[in-house]
Amino acid sequence: MAGIALGSRIRQLFTGGGRGESLFEELEEILIEGDIGAGLATASVGALREMMKRSRIESREQLTAALKGLLRPWVKAEPLALEPGRLNLLLVLGVNGVGKTTTIAKLADYYRRTAGVEEAVLSAGDTFRAGAIDQLKIHGQRLGARVVSQRPGSDPGAVIYDSLESAQARGARLVLADTAGRMHNKENLVKELQKIDRVARARIGDGSYRRILVVDATTGQNGLRQAEVFHEAVGIDSAILTKYDSTAKGGIALQISKGLGIPFSFLGRGEKLTDLEVFDVDRYLDSLLEG
Secondary structure (H helix, E strand, O other): OOOOOHHHHHHHHHHOOOOHHHHHHHHHHHHHHOOOOHHHHHHHHHHHHHHHHHOOOOOHHHHHHHHHHHHHHHOOEOOOOOOOOOOEEEEEEOOOOOOHHHHHHHHHHHHHHHOOOOOEEEEOOOOOOHHHHHHHHHHHHHHOOEEEOOOOOOOHHHHHHHHHHHHHHHOOOEEEEOOOOOHHHHHHHHHHHHHHHHHHHHHHOOOEEEEEEEEEOOOOOHHHHHHHHHHHHHOOOEEEEEOOOOOOOOOHHHHHHHHHOOOEEEEEOOOOOOOEEEOOHHHHHHHHHHO
């Protein structure tokens, strides 16, 4: 069943004639396979079982509505609005391959369209990968945005410092900073992020500083572990779910939000700059459960 969305699985469950206890068992399995997690799946199906004892739920639509009502309080969403009259630094975190650099470009485009940010500074803080620096420069050219970078292997904290200096000198409102995500060497990653965090806190002054985690919707259970590592290292203010489409399981957002208290701000569905939408809990759950 890999690659089949939760909504399709739930439809198959009903068209296959599932009823009684077998329905609950299969539904719990479907939710677990959709990355909602064993604990949340068991709790939600248990609550659904009790609900069905008190009221008649006979259709897929009724069951989906009831399940959505149970899951909704567990998903947190929070707008990632820029603070007016201040320099805003968004430190974008996440493991390699989740789409950090592309998401930075999407955010720059989003704030230009919605918040009137004419000049954003893109900070190439992932100095570990030359490809990440080059990719950010390409995005900067397309967006007409200034990119601050140093040679591969340079101190990422110095890049963030220079980016903030540049933004303040130019009167820019927004710095979007890329970072490395080498999970295979967790200790070095954590130390590097904590150093960057100290630099950002010291240099931002009276500006606004937030740490944004990018999570790949197709990652599965590893997404929760990634969130735990970054949250423990520097604290996460909000998250962005990327690579989310009709085939992505996407339930990992529930686990991260419920388990770590991290709200989601955006959801990415494609590669175009405009393929970034404000995270709406109801729309997310409708997409997750109905396909």
